[in-house]
Amino acid sequence: MDDADRREAYLRLGELYLENKNGMEARRCFRQALEGRLSTSEVAQAEYGIGRAYLLDSRPGLATTHLTAGIHGATGPGAEECRYLLAVCEGETLPATPELLQRVQPYLPDEGMVAAYAGSGMLGFLDVSRASWRAKPLRQNHEPMGPPTRITVHHSAEPLTSRKLSESRKEVLRIQSIHQDDKHWADIGYHFLIDPAGRIFEGRPVEIQGAHAGNKATNRGNIGICLLGNFKGQPDRGPEYAIEQKPTSTQLASLGKLTNSLRATYRIPKDQVFHHGEFRQTECPGWRLRGWIRNYRAGIKPN
Missing domain, CATH: 3.40.80.10 (Peptidoglycan recognition protein-like)
Known part of the structure; x- marks a missing residue:
């Protein structure tokens, strides 16, 4: 196997580990790929992969550097996803289609973050669910509302x-x-x-x-x-x-x-x-x- 085939194999293997939600092994493969001579787009793919792997492990602070590097040289859907995830890590918002939200959902920092973006249509008129802002549980000393008037x-x-x-x-x-x-x-x-x-x-x-x-x-x-x-x-x-x-x-x-x-x-x-x-x-x-x-x-x- 020559260097080009080895790099391609590591990149593909990293993607497979991401699909299986194994962030540690995904990072190892993408870093192995970065040790070879990569094209600009391949470097972007590897950096974006490392960023996503850190997000899988709920470590957005470590993901930011790699997502930033991944934007340079990325094209197509990958570039769109990378920009979106970087914005989420930095606490910003970007407009997103339901298709984009579906693609990036596995890597979002918390399970409710998808609902944090207006226009997705996923929660009606809500943008940020209780799960997203990590609300504490409702206590017992409450009364039913009845019909709102x-x-x-x-x-x-x-x-x-x-x-x-x-x-x-x-x-x-x-x-x-x-x-x-x-x-x-x-x-x-x-x-x-x-x-x-x-x-x-x-x-x-x-x-x-x-x-x-x-x-x-x-x-x-x-x-x-x-x-x-x-x-x-x-x-x-x-x-x-x-x-x-x-x-x-x-x-x-x-x-x-x-x-x-x-x-x-x-x-x-x-x-x-x-x-x-x-x-x-x-x-x-x-x-x-x-x-x-x-x-x-x-x-x-x-x-």
């Missing part, structure tokens, strides 16, 4: 400017921890959350009554939607909180999509869409979202 919009009142998926996941998990550990609630109080990139997170199951509007009476049949960000200045909490953020255009677009979908699913009238301040004395969710809700109920489309 209204929707209430909130802001998290916590500064968040990053559009990285990794930061949004951390923030949603942090909110859940506060609600469960400090407030002793059964789960995160909201049924859905929307991050600055417009991704819709699955919160408390809709079948479970929320903890967001003020009390049991106002929470009954009330779906809670929270936009991540601080949309009302709170100087008493420090300089970071004094800065009043604006909901991003993608957040508002997702809010409209989610609200329309929920209303259609549960036959909720348009005049049953509220902001938090309509149930209790609070400045939540800030004047911009209050204006958005007034316009939504009036049928006025955003500019």
Whole structure:
């Protein structure tokens, strides 16, 4: 067997080990291939293979360098896959077709990551499942929701400017921890959350009554939607909180999509869409979202 045949054999064997989810042996074969004289496309294939092998072993930090190297010289579907997986490792998002998601699914850092990309159509109007943001289990002190009859919009009142998926996941998990550990609630109080990139997170199951509007009476049949960000200045909490953020255009677009979908699913009238301040004395969710809700109920489309 000459050098060319040996290199080709190692590359093929590496792919076979990937198919069988053996990351260690796959890396060994691809590294053996790299010891020979490879073409640019073969180097890209080997580096991309090592990157995928690390992802199989849930080691995205080690995969990043090899995925970056794999992009150079890669062509066709492999280049598309490599760019997508690198973006996932770096906490970014790229548009993806269902076909692309199916090809890269075995290598994603966690089982729910596929659901983190809008437009895939895999989870309806959801973009990020509870499994994806690693939600802690629902506790026993909850009540059934009953038929949803209204929707209430909130802001998290916590500064968040990053559009990285990794930061949004951390923030949603942090909110859940506060609600469960400090407030002793059964789960995160909201049924859905929307991050600055417009991704819709699955919160408390809709079948479970929320903890967001003020009390049991106002929470009954009330779906809670929270936009991540601080949309009302709170100087008493420090300089970071004094800065009043604006909901991003993608957040508002997702809010409209989610609200329309929920209303259609549960036959909720348009005049049953509220902001938090309509149930209790609070400045939540800030004047911009209050204006958005007034316009939504009036049928006025955003500019």
